[in-house]
Amino acid sequence: MTAGTTMTAGAALHASMLVQRSEFTLDAELRVGPGEVLAILGPNGAGKSTLLGVLAGLLAPEQGRVELGGRVLTDTATGEHVPTHRRRVGLLAQQALLFPHLSAVANVAFGPRCARVDRRTADVIARRWLDEVDAAELAERKPSQLSGGQAQRVALARALAGEPDLLLLDEPLSALDVTVGPAMRALLRRVVRDAGRTTVLVTHHVLDALVLADRVLVLTGGAVVEQGPTRDVLTRPRSPFAATVAGVDLISGTACAGGLRTADGTLVSGRRSEPLDDGMSAVAVFPPSAVAVFRTRPDGSPRNVVEVVLAAVEPRGDVVRLRAAPPRGGPEWLDGLAADVTPAAVADLGVEPGVALWFAVKANEVMIHPGVR
Amino acid sequence: MTAVSTAKRRSADRHAVAVGLPRWLWIPAGVGFGLIALPVLGLVVRADLAGLPEVVTSEAALAALELSLRTAAISTLLCLLFGGSLAVVLARSTARGLRLVRPVVLLPLVLPPVVGGLALLYTLGRTGFAGRQLELWFGITIPFTTAAVVLAQTFVSMPFLVVSLEGALRTAGERYESVAATLGASPGTVARRVTLPLVLPGLGSGLVLAFARSLGEFGATIAFAGSLQGTTRTLPLLVYQEREVDVDGAIALSLVLVVVAVVVIAVARPRAAEGLR
Numbered sequence A: 001m002t003a004g005t006t007m008t009a010g011a012a013l014h015a016s017m018l019v020q021r022s023e024f025t026l027d028a029e030l031r032v033g034p035g036e037v038l039a040i041l042g043p044n045g046a047g048k049s050t051l052l053g054v055l056a057g058l059l060a061p062e063q064g065r066v067e068l069g070g071r072v073l074t075d076t077a078t079g080e081h082v083p084t085h086r087r088r089v090g091l092l093a094q095q096a097l098l099f100p101h102l103s104a105v106a107n108v109a110f111g112p113r114c115a116r117v118d119r120r121t122a123d124v125i126a127r128r129w130l131d132e133v134d135a136a137e138l139a140e141r142k143p144s145q146l147s148g149g150q151a152q153r154v155a156l157a158r159a160l161a162g163e164p165d166l167l168l169l170d171e172p173l174s175a176l177d178v179t180v181g182p183a184m185r186a187l188l189r190r191v192v193r194d195a196g197r198t199t200v201l202v203t204h205h206v207l208d209a210l211v212l213a214d215r216v217l218v219l220t221g222g223a224v225v226e227q228g229p230t231r232d233v234l235t236r237p238r239s240p241f242a243a244t245v246a247g248v249d250l251i252s253g254t255a256c257a258g259g260l261r262t263a264d265g266t267l268v269s270g271r272r273s274e275p276l277d278d279g280m281s282a283v284a285v286f287p288p289s290a291v292a293v294f295r296t297r298p299d300g301s302p303r304n305v306v307e308v309v310l311a312a313v314e315p316r317g318d319v320v321r322l323r324a325a326p327p328r329g330g331p332e333w334l335d336g337l338a339a340d341v342t343p344a345a346v347a348d349l350g351v352e353p354g355v356a357l358w359f360a361v362k363a364n365e366v367m368i369h370p371g372v373r
Numbered sequence B: 001m002t003a004v005s006t007a008k009r010r011s012a013d014r015h016a017v018a019v020g021l022p023r024w025l026w027i028p029a030g031v032g033f034g035l036i037a038l039p040v041l042g043l044v045v046r047a048d049l050a051g052l053p054e055v056v057t058s059e060a061a062l063a064a065l066e067l068s069l070r071t072a073a074i075s076t077l078l079c080l081l082f083g084g085s086l087a088v089v090l091a092r093s094t095a096r097g098l099r100l101v102r103p104v105v106l107l108p109l110v111l112p113p114v115v116g117g118l119a120l121l122y123t124l125g126r127t128g129f130a131g132r133q134l135e136l137w138f139g140i141t142i143p144f145t146t147a148a149v150v151l152a153q154t155f156v157s158m159p160f161l162v163v164s165l166e167g168a169l170r171t172a173g174e175r176y177e178s179v180a181a182t183l184g185a186s187p188g189t190v191a192r193r194v195t196l197p198l199v200l201p202g203l204g205s206g207l208v209l210a211f212a213r214s215l216g217e218f219g220a221t222i223a224f225a226g227s228l229q230g231t232t233r234t235l236p237l238l239v240y241q242e243r244e245v246d247v248d249g250a251i252a253l254s255l256v257l258v259v260v261a262v263v264v265i266a267v268a269r270p271r272a273a274e275g276l277r
Helices: A048-056 A104-114 A119-132 A148-161 A181-193 A206-212 A230-235 A240-245 A343-349 B002-013 B023-046 B049-056 B059-092 B098-110 B113-124 B129-138 B146-172 B175-182 B187-216 B219-224 B235-245 B247-273
Strands: A013-020 A025-032 A037-041 A063-068 A071-075 A089-092 A166-170 A199-203 A215-220 A223-229 A249-256 A259-261 A267-269 A281-286 A292-294 A303-316 A319-325 A338-341 A356-362 A367-370
Touching (some): A013 A048, A025 A048, A025 A199, A025 A215, A037 A206, A048 A063, A048 A089, A048 A166, A089 A148, A104 A119, A119 A148, A148 A181, A181 A206, A199 A206, A206 A367, A223 A240, A230 A249, A292 A338, A319 A343, A338 A343, B023 B247, B059 B098, B059 B247, B098 B146, B113 B146, B113 B219, B146 B187, B175 B187, B187 B247, B219 B235, B235 B247
Parallel strands (some): A037 A215, A089 A166
Antiparallel strands (some): A013 A025, A013 A063, A063 A071, A215 A223, A249 A281, A259 A267, A281 A367, A292 A356, A303 A319, A303 A356, A319 A338
């Protein structure tokens, strides 16, 4: 083991499944490398929860095979089906589902106790994990005395205390208050992603995928319509669903006072979604609809303004998406930057690929998040 | 957040205006309460309190009380064992045909107990198809024994436990059980450490109802077990019999049943009905 790998390294997951449901047929194959976080994005009823159910062993697929760290968990060809409690697959759902009759620390100690760890050691392990999720002071509380955010942190500690080979996160943030969501997301980033734990995250929130996932898989109507590195899927979505929920503009760099600094030294002004240390890797995210387009440099307003070359014009329903390319000698990160404008504006601008344009976006519209690896 | 909102709700109760409570509803509600409470009061008023200790400590009364408590306790245990299992199967199994099982289980709730007693008699009695086999092969005769009392009580009480427990199991849902399984809990551990604590209030109220129903059982017992002192004559049967010859004695014994019932409800029911913390 090299220095720094304090946590257990995750196991590789390879799964394929076919599940017939009345509303859809889930037919998916997925691979997650050791320690990798895969986000599954998709609309409601796309089969996301069904997929997790198959991985957890709570659902038996018509056909399928699940292999985790070299262990075959499900194989319909041989009739193999390892029961849920022997899979070493942890689950954190939308609701914390803490056992109401147990204190927070006893909830976290539940997994170790099931693994026949003695009472005292299990208690020590549980308190360490509570500490890990910043909930040490909640140890003696009953679940009914916890807020939604606190309960979800304890539930995360409980899922991790069993040292699962695979962690399943089923929309872990969607039931949380908007005020506690960012903190929980930051916590997940620390204990799940940075710890190198193999994870499948189901979400319909692009931000979760952006901050937590290495790769994104888009599931629609039970079928995988798109998958790839997070950055590619979110900035250049090919599937209609990903394009609606994602299709964001994304600029990476390092956090600095007032926003983010790109590799070439450009300052992108924006607001931080959560506390960030200067110099940390970060991304600036904004919707293409927030980008204003000009033929000549706009003046006077405190905006982020860059000069680009128009690369492509993509009609998208009510709006037209203008894709940028860097001007000669310009920075690389301008490539693919998108701006949504009305067809009327396109006519006014008289644009066609190859012309020079100015993209402008208000600092207020730009969110700075912890960066994608 | 839950704790806070619960506390808020409780403290607000005092000041809350009951929007869904029309004033006139108090009248029929009061009549309903009176219908239950007044007869009990009538019994107390009519009772010869001076002669009470003598009647209550008579040999026949003590034998009947002891028999009642003993048989009701055994019936409750049988309800727990068989009815409890039935409830888990009904709540958790996805097997086909279970939809047809539930109405049968609930039958004793709507059947007049005396009919249940007759049904038991013509099944397990000497001429009944099961009773004849029992006697032929094992030399066992059930009717008019203490075992018959227990069976009659179990027959009428079991649905109470099944209904309470199945409801509690369905309310608790399977989500906690799924989470427990992902934490490495085997089905046995899930049942012991998760499901049982979750349904404890429902189970408790089911047991109380089953015990109370067993204690008060009359119709099925007299039809299937008869009324033999010390063997099958439980307290309700004794009350009924005394009523013919000694009204004061019957009233005194009735009061004993009222006291036992009040104790059972006061001790167990609120805690059981309280729900999850």
